[in-house]
Amino acid sequence: MSLLTQTIASILPLDNEAAWAADARLNSLTKPVGSLGRLEELVRRYAAIRHDESVKSGRGAIAVFVADHGVADEGVSAFPQAVTAEMLRxxxxxxxxxxxxxxxxxxxxxxxxxxxxxxxxxxxxxxVTYRRVGAGTRNFLDGPAMTPDETTRALEVGIEIARELAGSGATLVGIGEMGIANSTPAAALLCALTGIAPESIVGRGTGLDDTGVRRKIEVVTRALEIHRDTIASGESMLAALGGFEIAAMAGVCIGGAASKVPVVVDGFIATAAAAVASKIHPGLFDHLFFSHRSAEGGHALALEHFKLRPILELDLRLGEGTGAALAMNVIDAALDLLDNMATFESAAVSGKVR
Structure with a gap:
């Protein structure tokens, strides 16, 4: 049995009893019931994902995956491909x-x-941790971006990283990426997964002008047509249209769920990875937090399609895991409130009359 298959098989449903215990604790704190709004929802979901009734906060970790893309040859980025290696450093x-x-x-x-x-x-x-699957993907206008073996390997890199982080004590993991031209495969994947037209999904990426955006839309449209008959599954979508870092982030989503570690998804590109992971294992969204609504392309449309509500809205479109880090801090704050606020009983504060 492959690592991917084994990991998917080990994912458990959310622990509702842990969520109920967290809710009971929240309702005992010195505040009106529900007055911390969405922070309370974050605590309940964290408890359910962790299978942890005590809902203790722990250590956070961020994994940033870096890779190149053959589709950069089509002029879909405002920056040269050499920037990927420079930003890695x-x-x-x-x-x-x-x-x-x-x-x-x-x-x-x-x-x-x-x-x-x-x-x-x-x-x-x-x-830098080196888990190289290859020296960048192929141009998906000339054929699949990755072979099936490369796709599985990239997914399993993400699973391995998730396991390593969980093993080192991380209880909350954020995912981010860097790779010149990677908003193009992310857009193609989101179009394939949602059925939304490229004109509504494709964005400016690193700062394309109007001509560049039109060219990028044309590239995504052509890719979807070329690979239309070969993208039935999550793995086949990744192979045809994806990238090594996108597949690795999808692997972290799967591996985090199996390790009972909540994964905080960054923006546009990380959402494409999470959506593919959910295609591979339906129901995976329940194990994830979506950090923010990006200003890039049709991210808001994609989130709406999947009925996902992000934690923040700051008009970010940088990537790298920046939105994930900020949202993780919000989750940590919610957990600290649960851990450190007094209860009505311990503080000798009178409860609600009726």
Whole structure:
């Protein structure tokens, strides 16, 4: 049995009893019932995912997966492909936005080269974990972006990273990515999964002008037509249209669910990964938190299609896991309230009369 199959088989349903216990604790705190709004919902879901009636907060970790894409050859990004390797170094070196947020919030940051075109593994960059599946995907206008074996391997990289983070004590994991041109495969995947037209899903990515956006829409439209007959399953969608880092993030979603660790999904590209993971294992959305509503492309439409309500709305469109880090801090705050607020009994505060 493959690691992917084994991991999917080990995913348990949410623990409703843990959620009820968390709710009872929330209702005993010195506040009107329900007055902490969505923070209370986050606590209940966290408890159900963790199968933990005590709902103790723990350690947060962020995994950023970095890879290149053959479709960059079609001019769908405003930046050259060399930026992927440069940002790999920047993120690991502490200079990227996600690096700053991870430090600020005290989250461990795992930066994974899962398929950057420029291979630095012979002279490894400090702070980079090398789990390379290949030197970038193929151009999906010329055939599938990945082979079936590469797709499975990339998914299993994500599962392995989720297991490693859970094993090191992480109780909340955020996922992010970096890869020049990766908003194009993400858009193609979301179109395939939702049926929404490319014109409504495709965005400006790293800052395309109107001409560039039109070209990007044409590329996604052509890709969907080329691969129309081969994208029935989540794995086949990933192989045809995806990327190594997108598949790896999908793997973290699956691996996190199996490890009872909530996964916090970043923005547009991470949502595409989570949606594919849910296609592979229906019901997986229940094990995930969606961090924010991105300003990129049709992210809001995709969230609406899947009936997903994000935690934040800050008009972010950077990626890297920045929205996930911010939302994780909100979840941590909710858990701290549960852990540290006094109850009516312990504080000798009178309860509601009726």
């Amino acid at each position: 920047n993120i690991a070196g502490g200079g990227a936005a996600i690096s700053v947020l991870a430090r600020r919030f005290g989250y461990s940051l795992k930066v994974v080269d899962v398929g950057v075109k420029i291979d630095t593994s012979a002279n490894p960059l400090k702070g």
